[in-house]
Amino acid sequence: MNAKLLLTLPFISCAATANTNPNLEIYSQKVSQTIYKGQRVNIPVNLTLPADRRHLATLGFDSNQLRSMDCKVKIYDGANSLKHNLDCRAAHGLHTFATPVDYWQDNYRAVVSLYNADFSTSYQRFEGNFRFNFGESTRIDNDHLPTWWKKTYDVVGLDANGDYDGDGFSLIQEYYGNSMPNDADSHPDFPPVIDFDETHSAGASLTVSFGQQISQWAEITPTYNKKVKSLELMVENTQNGRNQSVVAFVHDQDNNRVYSSYLKWPGKLSVALDEPVEVEKLRIQFTARQYSSNVRPTYKIKLNATFTE
Incomplete structure (x- = not known):
């Protein structure tokens, strides 16, 4: 068994309004919905993706952040298994996925789930936009790092087990540890284990x-x-x-x-x-x-x- 010291993160949240990474392709879903008090609305998102863009990297979102409005995004894989149940109640944000190898697959789908818990008025109008950002799911250098990530940090052609920025962590550790391989002050968030079988x-x-x-x-x-x-x-x-x-x-x-x-x-x-x-x-x-x-x-x-x- 080929195992490296790495552990995957489910996701990390931070404030952001848009994806500016040219190596990611955006699939957008706009939501404009009247939701009555006590009502739950589930909005399906069928992600139609190019054959080489199936590596889910980030989810960006923004909305009018209504009072007492619960917002979740559930993401399923091709086998209909729930991979993520994300909180989107804030007005804007970005979820960054530490995507292991087995997330490179067909037939992603998502559900935006909204619940109006404000009983002080008859209804609220939700306005929002959800951006599912996908990168190239191919491999350039026959290693375990996706093409979009290697292009983002200009490490195409480098050994995945090499330390590009001299901080003591390999490219593999930087990728799965959610750190930047070209910044010596950016280190993995956790001690990592991943099996590449x-x-x-x-x-x-x-x-x-x-x-x-x-x-x-x-x-x-x-x-x-x-x-x-x-x-x-x-x-x-x-x-x-x-x-x-x-x-x-x-x-x-x-x-x-x-x-x-x-x-x-x-x-x-x-x-x-x-x-x-x-x-x-x-x-x-x-x-x-x-x-x-x-x-x-x-x-x-x-x-x-x-x-x-």
Whole structure:
């Protein structure tokens, strides 16, 4: 496991009104809404982004800061997991994200949630603007630093483990520690740990009748790391029966076995490979069966594969 001493911050807040970084692309959402007393309004923000701009860097906002108006911005990833629940009650501000590698993904979406807790008047009119600032999600130097950040501080081509400004911290530490790599007086905010391994998943849902054996294939394509180091099988079962099993055979893109044996539920659910195996993609064959005549279970199956550099 390649681990460096770094810890990620959820976000940092400071006063600001606009993004002036030319290496970030702004997606703006204006909100003009009449909100009655006791009413909550949820405004969806579907972020349509260019293919190379999917690294969420900052969120800027400004509003008329109404009395007793609660304001939250909830940001979800492509798997619909809540990544951030941010406070936007101030008239203006900027949230800066310490975005780890797994935030480089498709299908970000956000919800602006407003609640009018002022019961002294019938309604209030909210006027605001929210700016989601995205940077290039590519990598220039094949390291773990995003293109937009390296361009911002003019460190393109430099070793991510090097100390650019002589303050005792590497570029990697400066990035994940939310400090500036070109300022010797700017230091990481915390002692940092980040694992640069990446984990991807694929799954299937198989409904099996008595005496039946069915199979389904799935694929996993790693993003940056190409060497698979461990595999984990996870199974949820809707009904219990006699002699049930789920088996996963794992192959590479050429249909060669990555793991010479197989994972099985119930049974062997995880394995760490003796040596990481380099692949372009994984092809997984899930096979399920059961031998109880009075049940027809559905197996919800997921295989997690962890890749290293």
